[in-house]
Amino acid sequence: MSFLTPLYLIGALGLAIPIVLHLLHDRPKNKQAFGSLMFLDKTKPPVDRKRRPTHLLLLLLRCLALLLLVFVFARPFVTVDDPAAAGKRDRQWLTVLLDQSASMQRGDLWIQAKGKVLTALEKLEPDDHFTLYAFDNKSDLLLDVVSWQGSVSEGEVTRLLERLDKPSFGGSNLGQALVFAGEAIQEYETKPDEQPLVKRDILVISDLQKGSRLGDVQGYEWPTGIKVSLDQIGEDDQGNCGIEQVAARTLWAATESVPSFRVSNSSNASTDEFEFVAQSSTDADSLSQKVHVPPGRSRVIELPAEWLGQSINQLSVRGDVANFDNTFYFAQEKQQSVRIVYIGEDSPDDAEGSLFYLRSAFQKTSALNFDVQFISGQSTIPLPKADLYVVGDVVNGKLSTSLNKAVRAGGTALVIVHSGKQTGNMQQWLEAPNLGIDDIKSKDYGLLQSLNLDHPILSVFRDSRYSDFTNLHFWNYRELQNLPDAGVQILAEFDTGPAAWLLGSRGKGRFIVMTSGWKPSDSQLALSTKFIPLLYSVLQPVLESKTQSRQFFVGDQIKLSKFNNGNVAGSVSIIPPGNNDVASIKSGDVFLPDKPGLYTVKGSDWSEIFAVNIIPSESRTEPIPMDQFQRLGLPMNDLEITPELLASDAAEKTEAHRHEYWQWALATMLLFVIIETVLAAKGSRSVEPITGS
Amino acid sequence: MEIKSLSLRARAVVEGFMSGLHRSPRTGFSTEFTEYRQYSQGDDVRFLDWKVMARTDREFIKKFEDETNLRCTFMVDFSKSMEFGGDDSDVKKSDYGRTLAASLAWFLLQQRDAVGLATFDHDVREFIPPRYRQDQLKTILGRLETQPAGQVTDLCQALNKLASLVGKRGMIVLVSDFLTPIADLERSLNLFSAAGHDVRVVQVLHPRELDFDFEDAAIFEDMESGRSLVLDPGLARESYIEKIKAHNAALDGIFSAQGITSFRVNTTEPMELVLLRFLQQQPAKAVVRQRRSTGRTAA
Known part of the structure; x- marks a missing residue:
């Protein structure tokens, strides 16, 4: 019999406690103060002979209960020697994780890595289990040999490695690969007919560069008995320099921003002088400037003003040893146009009207070009196409019908109710034949209340810093009578009760109705800080579809629906760099780029360019500190096999038996405790309590 | 109070155990006057009662009770x-x-x-x-x-x-x-x-x-x-x-x-x-x- 946690056996020393207590029990417990002991001689205290046998039984029971408790904590188990298992004891399972990330393109690392795989095979014995994975940002199972066949299997591996002529461009995710391999071993072993192998090793053949992501291992409970060995290649690294674009701008920000790039140099670099080169698609001549980046530092470089005019699509750094990550492909953002149509009688220069403030709110930015048009509500021209319609007055029947159609097809209309004359329009748009509009005649101003800040349109104000609407006064407002229940959502109410802002979802689109506008005669809205966030919030779905980034990394899942303002139908062609292997992909699918470069996505009558780069973490080629693996709780193979490890291995095998043992011990202990309690209670009843004299 | 009725008075008469409740048979210095007696030669002139002498033209000596204390x-x-x-x-x-x-x-x-x-x-x-x-x-x-x-x-x-x-x-x-x-x-x-x-x-x-x-x-x-x-x-x-x-x-x-x-x-x-x-x-x-x-x- 062995114990899983033998240290608990020290607890048996606790047996001394009941013994000492029993011995103490024979001494009288009560004290009696007395004037003087000068006339007293020491006498032998009496022994209660009737109680002594009960005492001994109680002592015995208490000692046994304590011993059993110690036994339970020490978790005894019996290893059953199974002759069938004994034959398989030396079988081992070797899992090789071969790093094929972009950083393995440096020098002859890839050749070295393949050589290491072949070296690892030498340790295998016939009947061993061998698995080979190649990993970058995903793990691919290349080979799984359940029973190693010596040279036959070796030939299979060699042929496989020959086919892998180059590493990929993906970023290395070592953590994911380790978890993947660990889980595969566990899953295989849980199969009922599989006997667990004694030795299970995972061998990582990699440059172990700092950019290898290990996050997946954190918090993952590593299976017992699986050990990890690291075979690092390319230790004498000469450093590396990488380039990446600085965090994405707010694409509809009013301020123009110049694209900027971060050039970072690894801490073990031998050089700090680099050349920053830009190449344009039109001009073969490249622009360049010197950059000084000390080892271990990074530097942000804005594109020089004179370069901005050029259509630059490729930036690179030169001067370091490893070239795999020196080029950054750059797809310049195309300015997207957003068309807004105002239907009303306002003059664009009238500061008392609504249009004046609407035009002021939507200013052109580098990413977005707002085109605010205006037509009269009584106009007979057909309704122009727009991303947002703003209705500020009565609209004639034809235009009203067109607008209704446009909204139902997916458009957005912001309707400001100014007078009862708009009743007809509102009845048609909100499908409410009984709807009426009442002017609220109040001497006092109205305030907003019951704002639905969880709604996407108002969620921008959810933060308590911005949710105070009490400074916003409404001088004139109206009440909509007999609002339909279906598809109408109140976004805000006036303090007197009527709905202030409401949303009517009709077809694919939506009508946003305001019963008081923003012109100064109606309210203070146009002049308040809430106005511009509110209008942008209304436009949010349109802006999101138009301002998608065109920069991706190798391995990213690119949704094609994001291109061409979201108007992607049927299948599109994706032309990778080099114009070969044109892929035809359906609009709903995702595209996984496998190499860096400028890709062209081409629809029936449009085409757009997007850039794919190597993930920046791949440029951090300095080695990972080895203690990091220890900190993550990975059992490294350089650890000696300790009795505890063996015990835990054995414990797993005999888990069912072990459980039975400690459970029985626990049950017996409880039985002893119950008998002891009964005996002790009985004993205390039969003996008169000792009273102070 | 009970103790006042006890026989302590009787028991300590001689030595004035209960001084103040009983008189001492001896006279001596005390504040309490006992009697007069005629002056005879050799008496301490300090104890002459001058007022009585002035009134009666006779010499009297004041006698005082000697209080004995326990x-x-x-x-x-x-x-x-x-x-x-x-x-x-x-x-x-x-x-x-x-x-x-x-x-x-x-x-x-x-x-x-x-x-x-x-x-x-x-x-x-x-x-x-x-x-x-x-x-x-x-x-x-x-x-x-x-x-x-x-x-x-x-x-x-x-x-x-x-x-x-x-x-x-x-x-x-x-x-x-x-x-x-x-x-x-x-x-x-x-x-x-x-x-x-x-x-x-x-x-x-x-x-x-x-x-x-x-x-x-x-x-x-x-x-x-x-x-x-x-x-x-x-x-x-x-x-x-x-x-x-x-x-x-x-x-x-x-x-x-x-x-x-x-x-x-x-x-x-x-x-x-x-x-x-x-x-x-x-x-x-x-x-x-x-x-x-x-x-x-x-x-």
């Missing part, structure tokens, strides 16, 4: 052993002894006698010389009310010291449990007897100290020395009673040899009865000596 010093044992009181509900020996001393002091002071107090354990703790003052009772009661904080008793050492402190002859009331070795006690008490003091001893004991009436085995702890002894009272009782009886008999022998009046009281006895007993008790021998008048008397 000087009583209470010596109360404040040692730890006096704190024994059996159960919590019982009266402690110290409480009993202090109450007894206080009652007597109050009684004597009411009779205009001079009362003093000495407290002791192994040494004299406090000594208030006997006086008759307005606030003497208050002072004595104040001292008696403080809790005894003494440790071991060394009766002989304390008595030796007190013998030097108590000057004029008078009554000494010694209140103690006398649970202490008594080898030198006789010699110490002799100091008082020899000095002409009327020594009266009150030995206060708890009933349990007499009959050792404990039931269960216990750790008996000496209140003075802190020494502890595991005992079965049933086994120890016989020997204890024997020893304490021998101790008390030895004490009685010492007291009678010195002519000392002794009382053995236990804390369950009613206080009034004990006082009555105390006041009724005649001295063991005639040690009450007349105090010589220092006042001049006319012939």
Whole structure:
């Protein structure tokens, strides 16, 4: 019999406690103060002979209960020697994780890595289990040999490695690969007919560069008995320099921003002088400037003003040893146009009207070009196409019908109710034949209340810093009578009760109705800080579809629906760099780029360019500190096999038996405790309590 | 009040035990006038009553009553052993002894006698010389009310010291449990007897100290020395009673040899009865000596 946690056996020393207590029990417990002991001689205290046998039984029971408790904590188990298992004891399972990330393109690392795989095979014995994975940002199972066949299997591996002529461009995710391999071993072993192998090793053949992501291992409970060995290649690294674009701008920000790039140099670099080169698609001549980046530092470089005019699509750094990550492909953002149509009688220069403030709110930015048009509500021209319609007055029947159609097809209309004359329009748009509009005649101003800040349109104000609407006064407002229940959502109410802002979802689109506008005669809205966030919030779905980034990394899942303002139908062609292997992909699918470069996505009558780069973490080629693996709780193979490890291995095998043992011990202990309690209670009843004299 | 009707007056007539309630047969210096008598040659002219002489043209000498006072010093044992009181509900020996001393002091002071107090354990703790003052009772009661904080008793050492402190002859009331070795006690008490003091001893004991009436085995702890002894009272009782009886008999022998009046009281006895007993008790021998008048008397 062995114990899983033998240290608990020290607890048996606790047996001394009941013994000492029993011995103490024979001494009288009560004290009696007395004037003087000068006339007293020491006498032998009496022994209660009737109680002594009960005492001994109680002592015995208490000692046994304590011993059993110690036994339970020490978790005894019996290893059953199974002759069938004994034959398989030396079988081992070797899992090789071969790093094929972009950083393995440096020098002859890839050749070295393949050589290491072949070296690892030498340790295998016939009947061993061998698995080979190649990993970058995903793990691919290349080979799984359940029973190693010596040279036959070796030939299979060699042929496989020959086919892998180059590493990929993906970023290395070592953590994911380790978890993947660990889980595969566990899953295989849980199969009922599989006997667990004694030795299970995972061998990582990699440059172990700092950019290898290990996050997946954190918090993952590593299976017992699986050990990890690291075979690092390319230790004498000469450093590396990488380039990446600085965090994405707010694409509809009013301020123009110049694209900027971060050039970072690894801490073990031998050089700090680099050349920053830009190449344009039109001009073969490249622009360049010197950059000084000390080892271990990074530097942000804005594109020089004179370069901005050029259509630059490729930036690179030169001067370091490893070239795999020196080029950054750059797809310049195309300015997207957003068309807004105002239907009303306002003059664009009238500061008392609504249009004046609407035009002021939507200013052109580098990413977005707002085109605010205006037509009269009584106009007979057909309704122009727009991303947002703003209705500020009565609209004639034809235009009203067109607008209704446009909204139902997916458009957005912001309707400001100014007078009862708009009743007809509102009845048609909100499908409410009984709807009426009442002017609220109040001497006092109205305030907003019951704002639905969880709604996407108002969620921008959810933060308590911005949710105070009490400074916003409404001088004139109206009440909509007999609002339909279906598809109408109140976004805000006036303090007197009527709905202030409401949303009517009709077809694919939506009508946003305001019963008081923003012109100064109606309210203070146009002049308040809430106005511009509110209008942008209304436009949010349109802006999101138009301002998608065109920069991706190798391995990213690119949704094609994001291109061409979201108007992607049927299948599109994706032309990778080099114009070969044109892929035809359906609009709903995702595209996984496998190499860096400028890709062209081409629809029936449009085409757009997007850039794919190597993930920046791949440029951090300095080695990972080895203690990091220890900190993550990975059992490294350089650890000696300790009795505890063996015990835990054995414990797993005999888990069912072990459980039975400690459970029985626990049950017996409880039985002893119950008998002891009964005996002790009985004993205390039969003996008169000792009273102070 | 009951105590006023007792026969103390009768008992102490001669030596003025109850000064103020009875006249002294001797005249002397006092504030209280007794009588006139004719001047005869040799009388102190200071005692001539000049006013009478002026009125009657005859010489008269004023005679005054000489007040005799009892000087009583209470010596109360404040040692730890006096704190024994059996159960919590019982009266402690110290409480009993202090109450007894206080009652007597109050009684004597009411009779205009001079009362003093000495407290002791192994040494004299406090000594208030006997006086008759307005606030003497208050002072004595104040001292008696403080809790005894003494440790071991060394009766002989304390008595030796007190013998030097108590000057004029008078009554000494010694209140103690006398649970202490008594080898030198006789010699110490002799100091008082020899000095002409009327020594009266009150030995206060708890009933349990007499009959050792404990039931269960216990750790008996000496209140003075802190020494502890595991005992079965049933086994120890016989020997204890024997020893304490021998101790008390030895004490009685010492007291009678010195002519000392002794009382053995236990804390369950009613206080009034004990006082009555105390006041009724005649001295063991005639040690009450007349105090010589220092006042001049006319012939």
